[in-house]
Amino acid sequence: MSYVDKLLRDSIRNLVPYSSARDEFSGEDAVFLDANENPYNSGFNRYPDPQQLKLKVQLGRLKQVHHENIFLGNGSDEAIDLLFRAFCEPCEDNVVSIKPTYGMYKVCADINHVEYRESLLTPDFQIDVEGLLQLVDENTKLVFLCSPNNPTANNLCVADMKAILERVEGLVVIDEAYIDFTNQTSFLAELVNYPNLVVLQTLSKAWGLAGIRLGMAMASREIIRVMNRIKYPYNVNVLTQRQAMERLAQPESKNAQVQELLAERERLRVALSALEGVIEVLPSDANFLMTRFRDAAGVFQYLTAQGIIVRDRSKVARCESCLRITIGTPDENSQLLKALHNFNRL
Numbered sequence: 001m002s003y004v005d006k007l008l009r010d011s012i013r014n015l016v017p018y019s020s021a022r023d024e025f026s027g028e029d030a031v032f033l034d035a036n037e038n039p040y041n042s043g044f045n046r047y048p049d050p051q052q053l054k055l056k057v058q059l060g061r062l063k064q065v066h067h068e069n070i071f072l073g074n075g076s077d078e079a080i081d082l083l084f085r086a087f088c089e090p091c092e093d094n095v096v097s098i099k100p101t102y103g104m105y106k107v108c109a110d111i112n113h114v115e116y117r118e119s120l121l122t123p124d125f126q127i128d129v130e131g132l133l134q135l136v137d138e139n140t141k142l143v144f145l146c147s148p149n150n151p152t153a154n155n156l157c158v159a160d161m162k163a164i165l166e167r168v169e170g171l172v173v174i175d176e177a178y179i180d181f182t183n184q185t186s187f188l189a190e191l192v193n194y195p196n197l198v199v200l201q202t203l204s205k206a207w208g209l210a211g212i213r214l215g216m217a218m219a220s221r222e223i224i225r226v227m228n229r230i231k232y233p234y235n236v237n238v239l240t241q242r243q244a245m246e247r248l249a250q251p252e253s254k255n256a257q258v259q260e261l262l263a264e265r266e267r268l269r270v271a272l273s274a275l276e277g278v279i280e281v282l283p284s285d286a287n288f289l290m291t292r293f294r295d296a297a298g299v300f301q302y303l304t305a306q307g308i309i310v311r312d313r314s315k316v317a318r319c320e321s322c323l324r325i326t327i328g329t330p331d332e333n334s335q336l337l338k339a340l341h342n343f344n345r346l
């Protein structure tokens with residue numbers, strides 16, 4: 001049995017997937033009488049390509065990854081959920097993650113009735129490698145790492161992530177939702193070295209397309225084949241595929257916005273650090289600033305009343321008294337600073 005077959009749930013290993021009409025024939029310019037669609041062209045009368053081939057080829061060129069190593073889904077969240085459903089036997093298997101991190105991993109674990117084990121980050125927000133590995137056992141099917149990490153905003157140490165990839169039998173999922181905002185290189189180039197690596201990326205952050213819901217998982221062909229077998233047949237709709245291709249054709253526009261957001265991140269960091277009520281602004285490799293306030297609850301309430309919504313992370317371990325502030329447009333950031341100056345004068 002292959003490495004991936006051994007890791008899979010029995011029910012998935014033996015699955016005969018649904019075969020859609022468009023799986024069996026996928027050419028163009030044919031007379032399509034196979035899927036009971038309305039034949040009159042509305043722009044949307046046909047089912048989308050279930051394998052999103054054109055979009056994957058375009059993405060593959062951009063990311064230097066073969067299209068057969070890419071899974072596309074309804075946000076990264078679909079990829080996360082499918083990994084649970086493919087690899088984790090409810091009530092039997094477990095997954096390991098860091099704490100604090102993105103909330104979806106635990107929600108998916110709970111939904112799938114899979115034990116979720118968390119390893120507290122060190123005070124400088126790095127992985128406690130030995131502590132994390134102690135949580136791993138033969139039923140650990142997935143390890144979630146997020147770099148740059150949400151909500152702590154920092155890159156995880158590359159050597160630590162490699163050590164975990166080398167020492168864990170199960171899949172190691174590295175969530176790179178914020179990869180465009182950091183100088184650290186993506187783990188995509190490591191896919192050839194680690195058969196247990198899954199890299200998650202998304203169009204929701206730097207690419208500015210949170211509304212179309214397109215997330216990607218990149219991994220070995222065998223892992224991607226499994227994910228494709230269990231997804232909904234037409235999981236990425238025609239509108240999303242088209243909009244994604246249009247946006248991906250303009251990487252310069254994305255890059256210009258990222259540059260502006262990085263400049264604004266620095267401006268905001270300096271201005272926030274100078275505020276009376278701010279204890280510290282944590283270093284950020286992402287498009288948000290974790291900011292520790294003397295009175296986080298008071299600031300949060302005040303900002304909300306002013307119509308400025310930030311994320312209260314003050315009850316999260318290692319993030320005590322912190323608000324997570326997304327970098328907005330220059331004008332939005334100035335409004336935030338003005339409001340905070342006014343709060344200090346109260």
Ligand SMILES: *Cc1c(COP(=O)(O)O)cnc(C)c1O
Pocket residue numbers: 074075076077078102146150175177201202203204205210214215
């Ligand atoms: C925002 C975010 C995502 C994006 O999820 P989508 O479902 O693709 O919108 C994924 N991971 C992390 C850590 C995030 O912060």
